[in-house]
Amino acid sequence: MKIILLISAMQDGGAESVASTLVNAWAERGDSVTLIATFSGRGKCNFAISEKVSFVYLADRVKSRGGRILSVFSRLRALRSLIREIDADVLVSFLANVNVSSIVASRGLGVPIIVCEHTNPLADRRALHWRLLCRWIYPRANLLTLLTHGVVEPFRRLVPGIKHIAVMPNPVPEGLFSERRGTPVMSDRKRLISLGRLHPCKQFELLIGAFASIADEFKDWDLWIWGEGQERAKLEAQIRQSQLRGRIFLPGRTLTPWREMAAAQAFALSSSHEGLPMAMMECMAIGLPIVAFDCPSGPRELTRNGQDGLLVPPGDTRALATALRRLLSDETLRQELGQRAAVSVRERYSLGTILRMWDELFVQVGASARQ
Known part of the structure; x- marks a missing residue:
């Protein structure tokens, strides 16, 4: 299976640790995995990434250096081009700002997308415009994952149009x-x-x-x-x-x-x-x-x-x-x-338990390896 995992940067943090664990595990079992860091400043990777993982900095693909609005559109265009080029079976996106960009950039490409919240979205005091963007754009994802059962129903009220929600805990690295x-x-x-x-x-x-x-x-x-x-x-x-x-x-x-x-x-x-x-x-x-x-x-x-x-x-x-x-x-x-x-x-x-849960989600959104 071809899997793309998108995240802002890989400097430090819990979500970043989870990203490195998952991409390495998927690659080691034989999946074709691309890790895309979308942060415009590129940043340094402080996690060990397997040589079997294709690690791409979106900043290296962005050509326009215009104003802020032009820069946003240039990054979305570059991300869309990269997703189309990789021709993945499924996209997995971490963190709210990357989730929104990933949904917009992949729209119409026919690739199932799973977006993942790695904080408690009801308590992280994100800016109003991000709350509104999540409310409008998240329903266009195939599935959204939350880390615990306790936030599922409150999140449904926060984003009433969301199609499917699953609880996906973080794995402990092997x-x-x-x-x-x-x-x-x-x-x-x-x-x-x-x-x-x-x-x-x-x-x-x-x-x-x-x-x-x-x-x-x-x-x-x-x-x-x-x-x-x-x-x-x-x-x-x-x-x-x-x-x-x-x-x-x-x-x-x-x-x-x-x-x-x-x-x-x-x-x-x-x-x-x-x-x-x-x-x-x-x-x-x-x-x-x-x-x-x-x-x-x-x-x-x-x-x-x-x-x-x-x-x-x-x-x-x-x-x-x-x-x-x-x-x-x-x-x-x-x-x-x-x-x-x-x-x-x-x-x-354990990693084995969490990987089996991910495989069930891939099936749920219709992702499968193409022969």
Whole structure:
């Protein structure tokens, strides 16, 4: 089968991690796979992409460098030409802006298109024009996927004309299973970690505040937040003010996130909203105990309603500090939660399970390999 997967860029992020996992798996099993990055600035790929995958930057195909409107039309024209040239059996598109462009560019070409939301679309505060475009254009896709069952009916009300919706979770990358929990780089220190963009929706200021409030009780623990983004200066100022610069770290992006997870003792998620958070899923699969805000979509599903991790009310810094105190002080609890999380996540979200679900969707939209 010829498969095109479209995404904005491949620098970092949960959707990007999923994209790399899927295209590599499809290519390895013998499908002809093209990964198209549509971001006009091209960007750098920070994920391992199989040599069997054809990786194309749309920016390399865009000829016009006119004004903004001309640039949009030039990119849509280039994308349409590329889709026609590849002659794929199915298109898979990730993220709202790419979804809209992919539907418009492929209109009339007779290629089934599956568009995928990788955040909670009801809580991500996207701009009004994007909400309207999704409402008008999404119904022209053959199928839309959401990450959790909890957002299906609300999304139907948001986009009433949508034809078909399916729940498609993210897969756990196969390579993650070879990682083994080890000792941290400094053997006398324990690490509480988080990973994600330094963006307001991640609410890392609340995590820093919660950790700072109990730091004196756990002098052998440090907080490491991996990621980069617009909130760096604000978070650095908060760390300076807390006088914990030697115990709270913002080391930036990491190209070896699984290694950092394996070297940690606990993970915290402080987001205001999520889709199905990959960093949290991967930490659980590796056997790391977690504390998470019970934010809309994601943490509750991953932890099976709190069986496999500690959930606290969204945005409640005091409750987060209390849960962290409980987890950091109890090694037995950390071991029990980590073991349950690893078994549960690996059973529900293994790559083989998710690939079979994708194959069912391909059949549903009428995609099949042409002889």
